[in-house]
Amino acid sequence: MNVVEMHGIYKYFGSFCANKNIEFTLKQGEVHALLGENGAGKSTLMNILYGLYGHDEGHILINGEEVHMSSPSVAIQHGIGMVHQHFMLIPQLTVTQNIFLGMDKETGIVLHLKELEKRVKELNDRFGFNVEPQSLIWQIPVGVQQKVEILKVLMRNAKILILDEPTAVLTPHEVEELFTSIRMLADSGYSIILITHKMSEVMTYTDRVTVMRLGEVIGTVDVKDTTEQELAHMMVGRDVHLERQLQPQEPGKPLLELSDLHVNNDKGLPAVDGISFSVHAGEIVGIAGVDGNGQLELGEAIVGGRKIESGDVRLEGGSVSKSSIRRHLDMGLAHIPDDRLTKGLVLQFPIKQNLIMGSQRKEPFAHGLMSDNKAISKHGEKLVHDFDIRPHDPEYLAGGLSGGNQQKVILAREVSRDPKVMLAIQPTRGLDIGAIEFVRSKLVEERSKGKAVLLISTDLDEIRSLSDRILVMHGGQVMGEVGPDVAVDDLGLMMAGKRLDDMKAEAAGTVEGGAEG
């Protein structure tokens, strides 16, 4: 039975058509993926279903009955619940207080916390969620916060759940747990829509998938009848290559060396706690880890933007641990920062100005104190074409570009400085699949040119497909070094704080035990 049917949906923002003649159906008890790139119109469609946006044409049937979705409260009445990508939880309140927030009709003014906690616990037990009802939100990990969001929706009697990119912030283990719960919900009659752009999730965990591109539905297929390649093709409209493309290559001499590095975070607490490694010419070293385990501070320390408490950073053998950022750049460091909007670009500047930042006082862009506008424009013109930055207009403001093109500006700037060491932090975060492919291929190109590339990313697929060696960080320390062929489960354990040495020792222990038995 179809619990949701959307027919002929059109949605315009001004003259821009965000959803064009959409047909979408959701069957009871299925996990249905809505797959597409950024801007494909998936979120718009789901916001229409949840009553956040009105639609211009078409109609929506819930359980066979036509419904006018004028606001989220109408959607909630019809049993639709949405878990937003950015959590809507109040950190200072408990799990129970969050779940019942705004439900005054049920709770009354005075909260009988014991009773409410009991209700949370019952719901918990029904779906194996294992959330402590009395915990404060800021004290529990994101994986558990996600479950609180789902409980919140379930407590409001939703039967149709929309999950918007639910795995973006989870560890592999948490992803596994989340989908176990989702499957349990589907088996007990709930219907789930999963908005995502991760094909591996679609293939492993869902029943059907609807692919969207540029505001249109390209097709709906059963997951068992399709392949990742086919889905990627539907999504982008051409074949894409995200698989590993590293040619075997002998690494050269070490270009970036860290020894016993200690760095504090903004609160003055240790964030990087004694890290040593080196990156050689012609190799990509990946740093994996859950967000917030010191990777960001590590990156900032390497660039010179954060004070180093003790230890040393060397570029081509020369210590830079006390040098300015400018000195780092002069010594041959290039840097793709984690946040392109606040750290990578000046949004109010045109593309061409952004393309010379860091070299603005050097020939040919400046002669003494005077900057050379002609040279800057020429440089901009060239890079805009070389890197296919759209629009092909060096005068265009960086703030008006799409995320992918903004990232290309940064990449073009850093690559064109011909650095020796390239530090890339979350270089593809929030980009769509075509842009991801482009950024990754450029990093691989730098490697084959003999640059040393350090890649810090929370995206495990990215780390595994780009790295020659992988270091896993947890709590400011390196849990171990592995090759790109490492099992995801092992990576997950290390990301959760297990040391590789301990894992090896345990494995050896079981083998020995088995031999004796």
Add this chain to the structure above:
Amino acid sequence: MDQLSSFLAATIRMAIPLLIAALGLLVSERSGLMNIGVEGTMLSGAFAAFSVAYYTNNYWLGMLAGMLAGCFMTLVFAVAAIKFRAPQVVIGCAINMLGSGFTAVLFRKMFFDAQTGGTQVKSFPSLQIPGLSSVPLLGETFFSHNIIVYIGILMVPAIWFLMNRTSIGTRIIAVGEHPKAADSLGINVFVTRYAAALFSGLLMGMAGAYLAIAQSNTFQVDMTGGKGYIAMAVVVLGKWRALGVLAGALIFGGANALQMTLQNAGLNIPNNLILMVPYIVTVLAVLAACKQKAIDASAKGVPYEKA
């Protein structure tokens, strides 16, 4: 013994206006409104309380007028901050100047008497709680105050209960912490913030009224003397919790009482230095408090705009 109990009693008397104003400010700040206009709001409350008490000869009506005046000042603040999304620090400053200016003008116009220097009103009498008030030390310290003191103390558990055990409290915290999340759950961010602002005005006005018609029996130009600012420090020191605010208010009340005791003791210290004691304590206490983690609202001072 006598000196000790009168010092403790003075501590409580001095702490009460800080306590009441700070409890109001706590609710306002947790809803996301950073109202630095406490001083001006208290002054308005004090003046309204004094004038109504003078004309009606009834201190209860005076108290009511003081609370309403406070409410009016925070309404001005709230409209500017919520509806017009003006910078809250600037509006707060304006409220302070407004409160100080118009109370001074009106007071001089309406009441100032060159011969006596001031006009006096009937103020809240102290209530000797039968039996308890004659217990040595404790009696004078705790059981022989005016009724507003007891109301102020009772407000500590009341505010705690409101913030932690009612859906109103969780709403206030939600709009101060993550207004968008609150909105997504059908909570009206604007209404909640207006309500919090008006409620805080009632308490700030009450604190001002206390100064005029409970702690003393007259109005003086700028009689709050920085107590509104100290109340802001008390909220920081109390880490946005009712019980913490009580402790903070007692520390400052103590500093004030100490200042008075030292003056009376006739020590050979310049008076000006002694008068500085409460303010130095403010600076030191806030510095100490800032070192520790607190639960200040994340969206404080940030106007909410619906998408």
